[in-house]
Amino acid sequence: xxxxxxxxxxxxxxxxxxxxxxxxxxxxxxxxxxxxxxxxxxxxxxxxxxxxxxxxxxxxxxxxxxxxxxxxxxxxxxxxxxxxxxxxxxxxxxxxxxxxxxxxxxxxxxxxx
Amino acid sequence: xxxxxxxxxxxxxxxxxxxxxxxxxxxxxxxxxxxxxxxxxxxxxxxxxxxxxxxxxxxxxxxxxxxxxxxxxxxxxxxxxxxxxxxxxxxxxxxxxxxxxxxxxxxxxxxxxxx
Numbered sequence: 001x002x003x004x005x006x007x008x009x010x011x012x013x014x015x016x017x018x019x020x021x022x023x024x025x026x027x028x029x030x031x032x033x034x035x036x037x038x039x040x041x042x043x044x045x046x047x048x049x050x051x052x053x054x055x056x057x058x059x060x061x062x063x064x065x066x067x068x069x070x071x072x073x074x075x076x077x078x079x080x081x082x083x084x085x086x087x088x089x090x091x092x093x094x095x096x097x098x099x100x101x102x103x104x105x106x107x108x109x110x111x112x113x
Numbered sequence: 114x115x116x117x118x119x120x121x122x123x124x125x126x127x128x129x130x131x132x133x134x135x136x137x138x139x140x141x142x143x144x145x146x147x148x149x150x151x152x153x154x155x156x157x158x159x160x161x162x163x164x165x166x167x168x169x170x171x172x173x174x175x176x177x178x179x180x181x182x183x184x185x186x187x188x189x190x191x192x193x194x195x196x197x198x199x200x201x202x203x204x205x206x207x208x209x210x211x212x213x214x215x216x217x218x219x220x221x222x223x224x225x226x227x228x
Contacts, residue, residue: 031214
């Protein structure tokens, strides 16, 4: 089954404790992205990757890191989480052609206290 | 960069009625597309429909159709015969032009279907 898998689904952590949200896709897609969703703001892109070892900042990259060492994986790293990073996070992948929808993971609800 | 505007924070519709969710966009790309996604209360993002700017006819997928008006830069989603299960957040989104793999989203419209 074609899917994007994020883990964990829910996470509560404390300020400053490094965490990683994993994302994996099994569709051999070149393009992967991370978004955060906040009430009233829709989804905003954090980082995206066009291929292995190729990443670029989205609209809200501050406080986040990513890596793309393998085509299927695109982890999101919060080196020192802060309460303003409490949000719903989505990973997405796409083959990159404009008419094909992005496939989204199930989402990760992160709370930083 | 693309800009997507959804001006209706919330909409209400009675079951079995049709409803239109508004989406306007701004882009300098000569060729582009528009997506609509549904997000139920469980949180997942569900692809509904896509329209390319050069498609001759408005896209339809079951009860969903796109009222695409390029001159007005609008791509409204029409849901016919609303069902209680249509209650959800709906997002309009546009790919990032030359930056493949990016999507720009509107702020969403919360649709509530009542019996």
